[in-house]
Amino acid sequence: xxxxxxxxxxxxxxxxxxxxxxxxxxxxxxxxxxxxxxxxxxxxxxxxxxxxxxxxxxxxxxxxxxxxxxxxxxxxxxxxxxxxxxxxxxxxxxxxxxxxxxxxxxxxxxxxxxxxxxxxxxxxxxxxxxxxxxxxxxxxxxxxxxxxxxxxxxxxxxxxxxxxxxxxxxxxxxxxxxxxxxxxxxxxxxxxxxxxxxxxxxxxxxxxxxxxxxxxxxxxxxxxxxxxxxxxxxxxxxxxxxxxxxxxxxxxxxxxxxxxxxxxxxxxxxxxxxxxxxxxxxxxxxxxxxxxxxxxxxxxxxxxxxxxxxxxxxxxxxxxxxxxxxxxxxxxxxxxxxxxxxxxxxxxxxxxxxxxxxxxxxxxxxxxxxxxxxxxxxxxxxxxxxxxxxxxxxxxxxxxxxxxxxxxxxxxxxxxxxxxxxxxxxxxxxxxxx
Amino acid sequence: xxxxxxxxxxxxxxxxxxxxxxxxxxxxxxxxxxxxxxxxxxxxxxxxxxxxxxxxxxxxxxxxxxxxxxxxxxxxxxxxxxxxxxxxxxxxxxxxxxxxxxxxxxxxxxxxxxxxxxxxxxxxxxxxxxxxxxxxxxxxxxxxxxxxxxxxxxxxxxxxxxxxxxxxxxxxxxxxxxxxxxxxxxxxxxxxxxxxxxxxxxxxxxxxxxxxxxxxxxxxxxxxxxxxxxxxxxxxxxxxxxxxxxxxxxxxxxxxxxxxxxxxxxxxxxxxxxxxxxxxxxxxxxxxxxxxxxxxxxxxxxxxxxxxxxxxxxxxxxxxxxxxxxxxxxxxxxxxxxxxxxxxxxxxxxxxxxxxxxxxxxxxxxxxxxxxxxxxxxxxxxxxxxxxxxxxxxxxxxxxxxxxxxxxxxxxxxxxxxxxxxxxxxxxxxxxxx
Numbered sequence: 001x002x003x004x005x006x007x008x009x010x011x012x013x014x015x016x017x018x019x020x021x022x023x024x025x026x027x028x029x030x031x032x033x034x035x036x037x038x039x040x041x042x043x044x045x046x047x048x049x050x051x052x053x054x055x056x057x058x059x060x061x062x063x064x065x066x067x068x069x070x071x072x073x074x075x076x077x078x079x080x081x082x083x084x085x086x087x088x089x090x091x092x093x094x095x096x097x098x099x100x101x102x103x104x105x106x107x108x109x110x111x112x113x114x115x116x117x118x119x120x121x122x123x124x125x126x127x128x129x130x131x132x133x134x135x136x137x138x139x140x141x142x143x144x145x146x147x148x149x150x151x152x153x154x155x156x157x158x159x160x161x162x163x164x165x166x167x168x169x170x171x172x173x174x175x176x177x178x179x180x181x182x183x184x185x186x187x188x189x190x191x192x193x194x195x196x197x198x199x200x201x202x203x204x205x206x207x208x209x210x211x212x213x214x215x216x217x218x219x220x221x222x223x224x225x226x227x228x229x230x231x232x233x234x235x236x237x238x239x240x241x242x243x244x245x246x247x248x249x250x251x252x253x254x255x256x257x258x259x260x261x262x263x264x265x266x267x268x269x270x271x272x273x274x275x276x277x278x279x280x281x282x283x284x285x286x287x288x289x290x291x292x293x294x295x296x297x298x299x300x301x302x303x304x305x306x307x308x309x310x311x312x313x314x315x316x317x318x319x320x321x322x323x324x325x326x327x328x329x330x331x332x333x334x335x336x337x338x339x340x341x342x343x344x345x346x347x348x349x350x351x352x353x354x355x356x357x358x359x360x361x362x363x364x365x366x367x368x369x370x371x372x373x374x375x376x377x378x379x380x381x382x383x384x385x386x387x388x389x390x391x392x393x394x395x396x397x398x399x400x401x402x403x404x405x406x407x408x409x410x411x412x413x414x415x416x417x418x419x420x421x422x423x424x425x426x427x428x429x430x431x432x433x434x
Numbered sequence: 435x436x437x438x439x440x441x442x443x444x445x446x447x448x449x450x451x452x453x454x455x456x457x458x459x460x461x462x463x464x465x466x467x468x469x470x471x472x473x474x475x476x477x478x479x480x481x482x483x484x485x486x487x488x489x490x491x492x493x494x495x496x497x498x499x500x501x502x503x504x505x506x507x508x509x510x511x512x513x514x515x516x517x518x519x520x521x522x523x524x525x526x527x528x529x530x531x532x533x534x535x536x537x538x539x540x541x542x543x544x545x546x547x548x549x550x551x552x553x554x555x556x557x558x559x560x561x562x563x564x565x566x567x568x569x570x571x572x573x574x575x576x577x578x579x580x581x582x583x584x585x586x587x588x589x590x591x592x593x594x595x596x597x598x599x600x601x602x603x604x605x606x607x608x609x610x611x612x613x614x615x616x617x618x619x620x621x622x623x624x625x626x627x628x629x630x631x632x633x634x635x636x637x638x639x640x641x642x643x644x645x646x647x648x649x650x651x652x653x654x655x656x657x658x659x660x661x662x663x664x665x666x667x668x669x670x671x672x673x674x675x676x677x678x679x680x681x682x683x684x685x686x687x688x689x690x691x692x693x694x695x696x697x698x699x700x701x702x703x704x705x706x707x708x709x710x711x712x713x714x715x716x717x718x719x720x721x722x723x724x725x726x727x728x729x730x731x732x733x734x735x736x737x738x739x740x741x742x743x744x745x746x747x748x749x750x751x752x753x754x755x756x757x758x759x760x761x762x763x764x765x766x767x768x769x770x771x772x773x774x775x776x777x778x779x780x781x782x783x784x785x786x787x788x789x790x791x792x793x794x795x796x797x798x799x800x801x802x803x804x805x806x807x808x809x810x811x812x813x814x815x816x817x818x819x820x821x822x823x824x825x826x827x828x829x830x831x832x833x834x835x836x837x838x839x840x841x842x843x844x845x846x847x848x849x850x851x852x853x854x855x856x857x858x859x860x861x862x863x864x865x866x867x868x
Contacts, residue, residue, distance in 0.1 A: 007501045007564060009555035033551055035506060035513075036538070041551055042504040044566075050504070067441045070476040070484070072469060072588045073507060073571060074540070079469075096530030098587075099575045104470070106508070106540075117467055117475055121443035130441060132478075137507060137571070141533045153532075154506045 022323035023148030038145025038153035048340035064180035077103035106139035133160035170307040189335030211275030223251035332393030348401035369433035456757035457582030472579025472587035482774035498614035511537035540573035567594035604741040623769030645709025657685035766827030782835035803867035
């Protein structure tokens, strides 16, 4: 993509109303634009990242056997009356009548709707187990929206719902999602800690929150150092022993940790770090299937209420967490897996015909090799171009100027380390496309 | 995907409340489920098709140079007061106060919001021209939602907005979208007719509707037969002469055609067919940039209000139009480009170990070759499996039973023609993967 034809409104000044670093950087780097309190438009660069995060979440849900559908944003209040949650849910639920006076709401979550869909479709134990998920915009009318998209009102969530015949099945579905979550975050280059969570009013006895470690995180966590040592390979094999180990390792939020009389983790293995919650999973059993009258015929002919679990990932929130976990003084440092482009190609002298021709040629090579490249072909000062590239945090910068070009060299800079190398054009291309 | 682990609630009976064939077939084939009047959940099979349609639309927008972003569904009423449309828009706009009493609405379209975003980002003629688009859910509170997703209330739309310095630029942006639309529909295997449209209250003097030809279409069209002869190659080259020819060819809705004193098309070249509107483009000029105070500095230092156009495609509606244009007595006939899977693999005897082993192996080969396959591995009667496959309309059916297997053969059926061929397993796989 040529920057001269793109839409990347970067901002030099630090926005006055942004309190946390991810919010500041997302505004400055032209990723988002506020359109109302707690509501944001995703500008082109930000939307590219959002779609990459979404796609990783999707692929890991699919690999775990979950099936994707899409439920609408607007729901009838009647559904929530059936489960008893319409009155229980507070003013965070955005409610309104439609033109005929029917009470509607903007869905903050979908347990009721998925149960209704299942109710109209599944009659027999042979159709179980099933886990269905969707990735859809939700609305929660926060009384004090803040921290940009981290605590916004309209946000993108992946929510999955499992249906099983019995408790053993529910446990297996829960564990499959548990591992899928760890894989999802690992693919994004993040260290995630699954924290045992109090289940609260949603009921059931099994629940974990997933926190991304970041020094600027909102929660203080205490956990067994063994959780940091889980390898990608262990997650991919994910046998029963691995899962038992992972779900069993000690990890608590500060408040819960303080209540523990004797911490089971020896002091030298107890880690304390800050984290940002980006996922939450629950096994809650028959709460909705009972209240909404969903039962299936078991193998013995009896009617059984399926056991349910629900599994959420804050897809848009993840982008904030990724930036909190990966930035420096100069700007964002994207992990390769979610970077909007892999390479930023900088022509230092767009007004020099030789430079422009060479940069155009390099751009053509990178495109042919399907390397996602943002090509700064604008007639701007080199310093401004560097600052923009560092701010938007693409993993690699390929810099071309008249002096290097005379020698046939370009500079390759790795954003994360700041390392720069002078290379022949061929070597630089080989490095990026290899 | 194994059908035994999928979620495909097909319905035998024709739904009583569905009046048109696409609505009936979408309900019967388990593509959608109504969750409130005019509001639908997209079940897994339907959502696969929707995503394919969306992706074709996206790719053709990108090729035309448009840049994707995503604007939120909920907008502040204040924005629409600035343009003067808040009061002009009727009860189809879903309006509500948030918890603080701020007047909000569910966006039916985004001219105001994109103008506001542009206003905060672009100062100079050097940043023009630009066309931005998004693919987002919209809500229009129809007084009588009907015809399934063809006239629903929550629907998916691609809307693009172009900004140009002058009228010549606007014309060029308009023509780029015009051609992109024809390419988009051609890639989906559809015959589209661009109909000159009255511009109405949105203003401006250039507007086209795009209709998909279908015998069951809602509108009667009269057009020059030359419009049917535009080849894919002509659309891909899309030089000035082609565009001038295409935008100039005669095509009118019946009502407008009736007003024409003397039709310029000779009788033998005048076609009359029915169509379904799936796209609408407008060049409207400075309506929003003036009312909302967007101006940029021109090369001569003066301030200029950019000229705008807007360009919509009903992405979810397209699915209905594709089914209206492609179905028979037995069910849907998907064009390959949007089919949810390319192949339906039918094991006639899931209870036969040899058949199951052979079908599993074929399924493995198709997966390795990345052929999207829906594998009916359920223990059901062959007749029911055939009926389901015809109903859901995958382009190819690969049928395996005990008698053929003894000879090493399978049956390959093309859904569109009904042609069946007995082939060796190897030949059948070669045909599908080749």
